[in-house]
Amino acid sequence: MLKKERHDFVMKQINLHNRVLTSDLVQLLNVSEDTIRRDLQEMADDNLLYKVHGGALSKSYHSTFDDSSVYAKEAKINIAKKTTKLIKDGMVVLTGGGTTIIELVKQLPENLHATFFTISPLVAVELAKYRKVEVILIGGLFSKNSQITYGGHVISQLSEINADLCLLGTSAIHPTNGLTDTDWEINQLKKTMMSSSRKSAVLCISEKLNISLRLKVAALENITYLITELDSTDEKLVNYQIKNLKIL
Structure with missing residues (x-):
């Protein structure tokens, strides 16, 4: 090559x-x-x-302040706008990190009154711009690679939360193998976040569909919402239309 x-x-x-x-x-x-x-x-x-x-x-993953190089930015904005409809006043929301989650935060209603827990300092910075949003950053070891906090202390804190909604980006999702990743620490975080929330939403550009990585996070049956930039009836999503999984 x-x-x-x-x-x-x-x-x-x-x-x-x-x-x-x-x-x-x-x-x-x-x-x-x-x-x-x-x-x-x-x-x-x-x-x-x-x-x-x-x-x-x-480059786009490293800072919230320069988003000119965000990959598939329009698709992520589309996903973000769909996701905001799930977030209501008074909710407790738990979020991961990544560029799609950051785009979501930028699309939130200006007067939203809610509490957000996050493991991403970059997401916390964006959330702090909302006057009526309480922001709680879960502290612990900081991953330079993933730009999030991790470790046993973080998992312990996450396990004590009872959130209404968990919002996660993903590296890959597959109709048979479900939600997967390559990083053991991130997998443990995502599993704990999902188990600490009544509902979970996976935000995913369509290019990440039908990809399976080494480590399993969750089966499709354990996810409440799958949100892509595609229309919910798009043929690319046919294999994801299973019982209890809502596609937006």
């Missing part, structure tokens, strides 16, 4: 999943770890991504 083809592949993965791991790219591209490290360094030098220990992060 030519270097440009490798770079294009890396950018596709990082746009879809917000981060990539060197170990995964070695297997997917069947090249040496040194080759991947050189590729990521070159792409970082070209200001295409942030190179971090063990992989790379999307």
Whole structure:
């Protein structure tokens, strides 16, 4: 595979999943770890991504203040507008991180009166702009790769919450394998967040449909809402139309 083809592949993965791991790219591209490290360094030098220990992060994932490089921005805004209809005054909402969740926060009604718990400092910054929204940032170890807090202390705090709605982004969702990811810590966080909430909504651009990663988070049956930019009757969503899963 030519270097440009490798770079294009890396950018596709990082746009879809917000981060990539060197170990995964070695297997997917069947090249040496040194080759991947050189590729990521070159792409970082070209200001295409942030190179971090063990992989790379999307530029848009790293800050709420410059959203000019957010991948599939219009699709994420569409998802955000659909999701705001689920959030009512007086609700307790639990959120993860990621660019789709940040776009959602930017679309919230100006006078919303609600309480938000979040594991994402970047999401907390955006929520703090709303005068009537109480923002509670769950503190713990901070993941430079995922830009969220994690660890046993975070899971312990999450388990004590009784939220009305859990809002999660995702790296992948599949009609058979459900919600999956590649990071063990993130999986544990998502499982705890879902179990601490009466209802859960997965926010997902359609490019992440029909993808299955290594670690399972939840079966489709355990998700209340699947929200994409597609019309709910789109043929791409046919295999996700199961009992109790509402597609928006």
